[in-house]
Amino acid sequence: MIWKRAVTLEALNSMGEGNMVSLLDIRFERISEDALEASMPVDSRTHQPFGLLHGGASVVLAETLGSVAGYLCTDGEQQVVGVEVNANHLRSVRSGRVRGVCRALHTGKRHQVWQIDIFDEQNKLCCSSRLTTAII
Template sequence: MEYSKKETLAKLNAMCKNNLLETLEIEFTDVTEDTVIARMPVTTKVHQPDGILHGGASVALAESVGSAGAYIFLGKDAQIRGIEIAANHVKSIRDGYVYAKAKILHKGRTTQLWHIPIVNEDDQLISLVKLTTLTLRT
């Protein structure tokens, strides 16, 4: 990585201001050589009407963490776009935090494929997401 872990996390969390990531209270918590991890609180802000985590909020978390990974690992001179996303929601959650860990499976110059499990605080699988990102060179 070009920056230290602390600097990278600070840059990622600074990008969360005044956009959907701030609204969902997404916070980047860890970066390794091939993964990015973020968490999101499960509160009424991200509930379905019946009081469980909305699948759309999970997908927004996954796309955010995968896109952040593409930005970090593929150079800061690019714009990253999610071009396809698929999610399987396997367990409900009403409160606490969910954690998304994006790991790159294919690191192409133009497209990237990400594997993103979303788990609860007990490391139980909540959703499994596959994301394809597109890198647009500026």
């Protein structure tokens, strides 16, 4: 198990109250030994003007997952901040919910690298993102 902090899905979901996470209805749904998963709706909150999932919304989901996963891999008073994020948008989505799966590529003492893959309801890869975080 890579997580250093004990946490429940309920606690993770309460962290999003009153910020962008709740505004976009991002919900943490699964914690496994080496992955964190969350979902987000594809609706008027996350559409771009042409009715497709906005790439920026996908990046919000990716950075949310990577930052929270990064925090779970720290202890004590340590905090995690994103320093670089990129995303390759591979398939459009018009409706439903997308699911992000976050896994560690590197969890060092000063920085971390996270791979976040986002899938549609047919389990087709829609976006592949990478987030680098710094531990402060």
